[in-house]
Amino acid sequence: MVPIIELKNVSKFFGHGKERVTAVDSISLAVEPGEIVCLVGESGCGKSTTGRMAAGLLPVSAGQVLFDGKDIAQMNRDELQTYRRAVQIVHQDPYASLNPTQTIRDIITAPLLHHKKVKDRTHAEKRARELLEIVDLTPVHDFMDKYPHQLSGGQRQRVSVARALTVEPKFIVADEAVSMVDVSIRVSLLNMLSRLKNEFDVTFLFITHDLALAKYFAWQGRIVVMYLGRMVEEGPTPRLITDARHPYTQALLAAVPEADPELAQHKRQIELRGAEIPSLLHLPLGCTFHPRCPYIVEGQCDVHVPRLEAIREGGSVACPVRKDESIQLVV
Numbered sequence: 103m104v105p106i107i108e109l110k111n112v113s114k115f116f117g118h119g120k121e122r123v124t125a126v127d128s129i130s131l132a133v134e135p136g137e138i139v140c141l142v143g144e145s146g147c148g149k150s151t152t153g154r155m156a157a158g159l160l161p162v163s164a165g166q167v168l169f170d171g172k173d174i175a176q177m178n179r180d181e182l183q184t185y186r187r188a189v190q191i192v193h194q195d196p197y198a199s200l201n202p203t204q205t206i207r208d209i210i211t212a213p214l215l216h217h218k219k220v221k222d223r224t225h226a227e228k229r230a231r232e233l234l235e236i237v238d239l240t241p242v243h244d245f246m247d248k249y250p251h252q253l254s255g256g257q258r259q260r261v262s263v264a265r266a267l268t269v270e271p272k273f274i275v276a277d278e279a280v281s282m283v284d285v286s287i288r289v290s291l292l293n294m295l296s297r298l299k300n301e302f303d304v305t306f307l308f309i310t311h312d313l314a315l316a317k318y319f320a321w322q323g324r325i326v327v328m329y330l331g332r333m334v335e336e337g338p339t340p341r342l343i344t345d346a347r348h349p350y351t352q353a354l355l356a357a358v359p360e361a362d363p364e365l366a367q368h369k370r371q372i373e374l375r376g377a378e379i380p381s382l383l384h385l386p387l388g389c390t391f392h393p394r395c396p397y398i399v400e401g402q403c404d405v406h407v408p409r410l411e412a413i414r415e416g417g418s419v420a421c422p423v424r425k426d427e428s429i430q431l432v433v
């Protein structure tokens with residue numbers, strides 16, 4: 103199958119000279135149609151930058167982004183337009199991305215009319231109602247004339263999703279899309295997004311710093327773990343959660359709060375050598391995780407940049423020292 107989106111050795115540099123940072127360092131990732139891929143990692147590791155490059159909102163500094171097998175840098179105007187419509191992004195803060203002076207009706211009907219998805223205003227109104235229903239903003243007439251500030255955070259996020267759906271996207275980058283809403287509302291938002299995947303054939307790149315959310319949303323999919331701009335581990339979610347190999351993935355898993363006190367008590371902690379995340383301006387040589395890693399092999403980890411290597415159990419790991427070591431985090 104041709105991946106819907108493929109990143110090939112994609113890097114992003116910001117700044118110049120001594121101030122130059124590598125926010126994303128040679129990431130290669132192919133997302134198959136219908137797949138759910140979750141990008142996880144600590145704040146500043148380059149998740150949003152990666153998502154924005156995949157969505158064509160940010161030019162790459164090096165490497166290629168392919169949509170449906172075609173390099174977006176080689177696309178003509180029509181192809182670029184198709185790509186831009188097919189790939190939509192839903193942001194963390196719908197407050198910032200929704201125009202506060204427009205009613206929900208305007209927010210949804212404007213792109214429908216602009217992109218000629220409907221014949222006229224009457225059809226736009228009808229389609230807007232359908233879309234609000236799809237994202238569970240019901241009864242619809244309660245919402246059409248409201249302004250974004252009159253809605254709750256969760257409701258605003260549903261409006262953002264409905265707006266993204268106006269152009270019938272094939273690929274949605276959901277960047278911390280549920281992080282700003284209450285925990286109780288997260289699950290219903292996640293369920294709504296899962297439904298879209300099935301009903302509308304949308305492929306998701308779901309970005310979160312929260313491994314527990316990734317586990318919930320992408321159980322049928324794949325998790326990609328990033329650290330300081332690099333991919334350190336990826337694999338089918340059940341494998342990655344139950345049999346994480348990279349010490350950084352293990353540390354992230356160990357940090358997920360456990361609701362069950364019995365399990366919490368037996369949860370194994372990974373003793374990191376340091377909690378400090380290095381600055382992108384002064385990246386450690388070799389494996390950038392080595393200053394924090396309890397399994398460091400001197401002369402190897404602080405010298406050589408580890409490459410992602412496939413493992414038999416599924417996925418790949420950028421840690422030659424630990425890639426074949428299973429440890430049980432919960433016993």
Ligand SMILES: Nc1ncnc2c1ncn2[C@@H]1O[C@H](COP(=O)(O)OP(=O)(O)OP(=O)(O)O)[C@@H](O)[C@H]1O
Pocket residue numbers: 116117125143144145146147148149150151152311382
């Ligand atoms: N426009 C920019 N100019 C300069 N540096 C930037 C820019 N955008 C991002 N960065 C830097 O690139 C790095 C990666 O940022 P990015 O927003 O991709 O991280 P993130 O993983 O999404 O973090 P968070 O979880 O906080 O959203 C950060 O160090 C950030 O400061």
Ligand SMILES: [Mg+2]
Pocket residue numbers: 149150151277278
């Ligand atoms: Mg981000």
